[in-house]
Amino acid sequence: MTSELQQHEAADDVPGEIGVLAPGHTYGTVTDKISSIVLRRGVQRGWLFGFSVALMGFLLLQGALGATIYFGLGLWGINAPVGWGLAIVNFVWWVGIGHAGTLISAVLLLLHQDWRTSINRFAEAMTLFAVANAGLFPVLHLGRIWVFYWLFPYPNTMAIWPQFRSPLMWDVFAVSTYATVSFLFWFVGLIPDLATLRDRSQSKVGQFFYGALAMGWRGSATHWYRYRTAYLLLAGLATPLVVSVHTIVGLDFASSIIPGWHSTIFPPYFVAGAIYSGFAMVVTLCIPLRWAYGLEDFITMKHLDNMAKVILATGLIVGYGYGMEVFFGWYSANEYEKYLVLNRAIGPYWPFYWALIVCNVLTPIALWFPQVRRNIPLLFVISIIVNIGMWLERFVIVVTSLHRDYLPSSWGMYVPTKVDWSLYIGTLGFFLSLLFLFIRILPVISIFEMRELVAKTSEEEAAHGHAPEPTA
Amino acid sequence: MTNPAKPYGLLAEFKDAPALCEAIRRTRAEGYRQIEAYTPFPVEAVEEALELPQTRFPLVVLTGGIIGGICGYLLQFWVATIAYPLNVGGRPYHSWPMFLPITFEMTVLGAALSAVFGMLALNGLPMPYHPLFNVERFGLASRSRFFLSVQSRDPKFDLEPTRAFLASLEPRRVLEVPA
Numbered sequence: 071m072t073s074e075l076q077q078h079e080a081a082d083d084v085p086g087e088i089g090v091l092a093p094g095h096t097y098g099t100v101t102d103k104i105s106s107i108v109l110r111r112g113v114q115r116g117w118l119f120g121f122s123v124a125l126m127g128f129l130l131l132q133g134a135l136g137a138t139i140y141f142g143l144g145l146w147g148i149n150a151p152v153g154w155g156l157a158i159v160n161f162v163w164w165v166g167i168g169h170a171g172t173l174i175s176a177v178l179l180l181l182h183q184d185w186r187t188s189i190n191r192f193a194e195a196m197t198l199f200a201v202a203n204a205g206l207f208p209v210l211h212l213g214r215i216w217v218f219y220w221l222f223p224y225p226n227t228m229a230i231w232p233q234f235r236s237p238l239m240w241d242v243f244a245v246s247t248y249a250t251v252s253f254l255f256w257f258v259g260l261i262p263d264l265a266t267l268r269d270r271s272q273s274k275v276g277q278f279f280y281g282a283l284a285m286g287w288r289g290s291a292t293h294w295y296r297y298r299t300a301y302l303l304l305a306g307l308a309t310p311l312v313v314s315v316h317t318i319v320g321l322d323f324a325s326s327i328i329p330g331w332h333s334t335i336f337p338p339y340f341v342a343g344a345i346y347s348g349f350a351m352v353v354t355l356c357i358p359l360r361w362a363y364g365l366e367d368f369i370t371m372k373h374l375d376n377m378a379k380v381i382l383a384t385g386l387i388v389g390y391g392y393g394m395e396v397f398f399g400w401y402s403a404n405e406y407e408k409y410l411v412l413n414r415a416i417g418p419y420w421p422f423y424w425a426l427i428v429c430n431v432l433t434p435i436a437l438w439f440p441q442v443r444r445n446i447p448l449l450f451v452i453s454i455i456v457n458i459g460m461w462l463e464r465f466v467i468v469v470t471s472l473h474r475d476y477l478p479s480s481w482g483m484y485v486p487t488k489v490d491w492s493l494y495i496g497t498l499g500f501f502l503s504l505l506f507l508f509i510r511i512l513p514v515i516s517i518f519e520m521r522e523l524v525a526k527t528s529e530e531e532a533a534h535g536h537a538p539e540p541t542a
Numbered sequence: 543m544t545n546p547a548k549p550y551g552l553l554a555e556f557k558d559a560p561a562l563c564e565a566i567r568r569t570r571a572e573g574y575r576q577i578e579a580y581t582p583f584p585v586e587a588v589e590e591a592l593e594l595p596q597t598r599f600p601l602v603v604l605t606g607g608i609i610g611g612i613c614g615y616l617l618q619f620w621v622a623t624i625a626y627p628l629n630v631g632g633r634p635y636h637s638w639p640m641f642l643p644i645t646f647e648m649t650v651l652g653a654a655l656s657a658v659f660g661m662l663a664l665n666g667l668p669m670p671y672h673p674l675f676n677v678e679r680f681g682l683a684s685r686s687r688f689f690l691s692v693q694s695r696d697p698k699f700d701l702e703p704t705r706a707f708l709a710s711l712e713p714r715r716v717l718e719v720p721a
Binding site for chain 1: 559578579580581582583584585588589592594597599600603607614617618621622625626628630633637640641643644646647648650651653654655657658660661662664665667668669670671672674675680681682683684685686
């Protein structure tokens with residue numbers, strides 16, 4: 071019995087066992103390693119190449135944006151009956167991706183998951199950029215983008231006010247609050263690191279830039295005390311917020327009377343889908359990042375493994391959601407609901423539906439196997455497939471529900487136009503351009519939290535080094 | 543009263559948090575009160591050693607959240623019943639369940655804004671100049687070193703004896719911070 075326990079303990083202590091931080095790091099080494107990515111002079115070829123490609127996408131976005139604003143929404147494929155085309159698909163997709171950052175930062179912080187430390191900063195930045203892209207689409211979809219401020223309640227000479235009973239109005243508040251709070255959370259997390267960069271920077275420009283943003287942070291214990299409190303409170307506030315945002319996006323659909331949308335499962339199923347796609351995007355971006363900057367010590371296999379497990383769990387919830395949609399179609403005994411389920415599977419958009427099932431339900435099954443979760447190229451491919459699947463899911467939800475209206479006389483087909491696709495590809499370029507800039511000028515990993523992690527792991531090691539507690 | 547040649551204070555550098563905590567305890571036992579610690583990451587033990595008073599800061603956040611929520615609800619109530627009443631299928635003007643999502647969002651927004659700006663304001667940030675930044679080695683406080691400062695406004699502060707006392711705490715260095 072005791073020998074068995076000892077064996078287990080020994081197995082836990084195997085040197086080289088993958089933890090959240092590779093052994094041998096000190097406060098100085100983590101600081102220098104992460105800040106050197108930002109503080110080195112000049113740009114590297116790889117970065118320049120990636121940034122240029124992303125910038126081309128951004129230029130495409132500008133072209134498509136300009137055309138849409140100048141000529142109007144007639145350039146898009148939307149028409150009666152499909153009034154919500156790619157714009158809404160892309161909006162929901164980007165907002166969903168924007169969920170992982172705050173979830174990793176806030177929820178995992180409150181749950182004391184140490185592994186969040188090396189990926190939270192990066193995931194938060196990803197969230198911000200994804201939400202910025204998401205916000206673009208509904209505003210464009212208004213048609214007259216120059217009066218977008220009519221969405222906000224303000225006293226105006228037209229003597230009209232927004233309709234607060236509409237979930238679309240809730241969306242305005244949810245997405246703008248989410249963007250604001252995510253930005254604040256990200257910026258507060260950055261302050262001590264900006265001070266580190268200010269103190270490390272050798273150039274006048276760097277010292278001024280980081281110094282101004284660090285606002286005179288000195289790391290005094292009194293400041294840290296309030297800082298810690300503020301950070302924890304923000305995490306507590308962001309946790310229900312992150313759930314509320316996609317819930318409200320789900321309600322945009324659920325509160326309508328369209329078959330396939332009018333369903334109580336939408337809010338939770340949307341939230342699960344958001345976490346699913348968000349984690350997939352973090353994995354997609356983490357794998358090249360850790361490889362390009364040699365961050366394998368900080369973003370270890372343990373991180374990838376854990377993220378893969380989150381993808382697996384949320385993928386199962388999403389799969390359950392698909393199952394329930396089919397069940398509701400039958401159980402509702404409503405011919406329109408029943409027709410919708412059949413139309414999704416064997417109607418004109420069937421390839422999208424079955425591709426979605428393959429991407430989102432069948433592919434993640436592979437993640438049950440530890441060998442797959444630890445195979446980096448395979449994990450990378452799976453994460454991209456999940457992203458594609460989640461985009462298809464939104465396409466199927468938006469388009470198949472709308473294209474067959476109650477009366478066959480109002481049936482129609484939706485085909486996205488070149489401008490639709492350019493906007494989508496353009497936002498991908500915009501997203502990546504922002505990420506490339508972020509990687510170059512701000513620390514991709516939270517430096518002060520890594521120092522905290524070093525302190526914690528060295529304490530644990532010291533505790534392990536001493537005689538272990540006899541098993542009572 | 544203030545002597546122009548008087549420095550801001552003295553700074554002792556330590557290599558880790560336990561050494562700093564021990565030094566803080568001994569400095570406080572010696573009777574110094576105007577002291578402050580600087581660490582590269584938050585250390586609870588240091589806060590305890592300094593015996594920092596319980597912060598009222600969470601109350602600021604609570605107040606911000608309550609104000610945000612009340613404003614959010616009242617705005618919707620006023621718009622829907624007084625400023626722009628719309629009869630939608632005979633439903634009541636004051637349809638409060640519909641107002642809850644925005645009330646929630648505004649509560650979170652109010653609380654988050656007061657958390658961030660409250661924290662910065664209470665910490666006295668932004669502060670572009672501080673005497674400590676004149677000490678070159680203080681840059682290590684954001685990397686790997688732990689510092690303890692004793693300020694000259696402490697009644698017990700006397701440059702040479704205080705320096706000797708700090709040196710007795712076995713720091714890496716004792717540095718003078720010019721005013």
